[in-house]
Amino acid sequence: MSALIQTDRLHLRLIDPDHDAADMLALLNEPGFIRNIADRGVRTLAQARDYTAERVLGSYTLNGFGMYAIIRRSDGAWLGNAGLVKRPELPGPDIGYALMSQYEGQGYAFEAARGVQHYARDRLGYPELYGIVAPHNARSAALLQKLGMEPRGRLRLPPPVDEEVLVFATPGALALG
Template sequence: MILETPRLTLREAGAEDAAFVLDLLNAPGFIQGIGDRGVRTLDEARGYIETRILSSYRDHGFGMWVVTPKGEGQAVGLCGLVRREILPHVDLGYAFLERYWGQGYAQEAAGAVLAHARGVFGLATVAAIVNPDNLASCRVLEKIGFRWVDIRQLEGWDQPSAYYCA
């Protein structure tokens, strides 16, 4: 376990999370709001976990963590920190299965990750990028202390992103 909030636990991902990651990455809201990662099989999901998530833990000491409600073993989302070469600061990111939207999980998990980024990793500034049309996600960021900076067309991204910092 990496973090605990009143309702959630955040832990490192592993190969056993492949079915959850496959579902999340292929959810319409994920594809529309974040992008299509091209992961279509359990083997590809395990590869994604290894190359995108576990490698970040090894390289940076942080990454995207699996979010589960306390008392339940079922993963409901990912939330964590990502180091992207295209951004000047570490990026806070999150994504949840659509059936768990509207329950405050994103705000609770993201707020805990932001506090962890500052307290444990000593990050004075944390960035966040979001599809500007995703007003709910923009509100989550603002509620936990992020401030809108500008709209950026990031290299390698199909659509512009709203850029926030906290």
């Protein structure tokens, strides 16, 4: 599968429901994913395949973007995902990322998110991006700020998440609400 985004150590490609279902299942059940993003209730390989087909492929079709598999160039390891999410509560795309725990703390999330940021601006024409983070997730908030995003307040996400999150945006991005 060809890369959409290349960085020094990574390439990001479209996620394939059949090829990536096992990796998605593992990622969606990482304790950090459940704690910092949400429990998607995906517990079987079949559910992971369905989730990926509906949510990820659906976003590619509907929005022209979505989450992408993060692949380490040196050995082909599947590290997690990063990409763009369209949320009705935000005026522009939301940059998101999640890594398998064994790859955290090595700069991969920042490198992938920076690649997505450049791709959104240069290839998709979205200079303004948003980022949301759980209030307790200081590492993710710091990463968004390292990307040049600024705090923009709080937002309550609708059910099933039903959680208040911190909102960040690139300078010049539209204000919320």
